[in-house]
Amino acid sequence: MKDKNNNIVWFDGFVKREDRNRVYGHKSGVVWFTGLPSSGKSTIAHTLEKVLFEKGIKVYVFDGDNIRHGLNSDLGFSSEDRKENLRRIAEVAKLFVDAGLIVLCAFVSPHKKDREFIKQIIGREDFIEVYMKCPVEVCEKRDPKGMYKKAREGLIKEYTGISAPYEEPENPDLIIESHKISIEKAVQEIYNYLKIKGWF
Structure with missing residues (x-):
């Protein structure tokens, strides 16, 4: 790790986030969005993106x-690499927030301490945690990429839900049980929550 450069100063632009x-x-x-692989994080996030985008x-x-x-193509799936993966994402997401966007992040992010670390970077007031709760058996049946099968065969090491743990969020803002409701209902629930929170 290189020494931190203390000669770098943040430049405040003339157009503010509030503007x-x-x-x-x-x-x-x-x-x-956090949850096991194949719990529906990406599907829900991309569907919600389309709904929001069409509303301007x-x-x-x-x-x-x-x-x-x-x-993050240089990172693996060790605990250290997972943390660095999330740190980079959080820092870039924070820039997008400053740019005035709503950012939908779909990542397994299995460790509580890493999710707390993310919240600290982004800022609690700008962060909504959605736990995509789905039994591993259901996720494994979905398995569109065949990753669970490879993990069961030992071809993938440290795969969350099989050979690596997933720590459930203790107090997420929303819990979506994706095995019990449709994609449309899940998206509507999140949309309603954002509206109640005054995001739009």
Whole structure:
């Protein structure tokens, strides 16, 4: 790790987040989807993005696999790499919030301490945690990418839900039991929550 450069100073731009929120007509913040692989995080996040976008809301999805194709392509799945993966995502998401967007982040993020770390970076007032609660048996049956099967065969090490633990959120803002309700109802529930919170 290189020594931290103490000669870097944050530059405050002439257009503030408040200005963007006013012009865009909605608040900005992060909706963080956590849950087991195949619990529905990405599906719900992308569907919600489409609903919000069609209503003129500035929104973008950060998806676990997509981020690892580029920004975090150098990271593996050890505890240290998972934490760094989430740190980078949180820092970029925070910039998007400053840019006036609602950011939908879909990441397994299995460790409580890492999720708390993310909240601290982004800021609790700008952070909504959605726990996609779904039994591992159901997730394994869905398994669109065949990852659970590979994990069962020992081809993937430290796979959450099989060979690595998932720590359930203790006090998430929302719990979506994705095995019990439709995608449309799940999206509507989150949409309603954001509206109640005054995000738009």
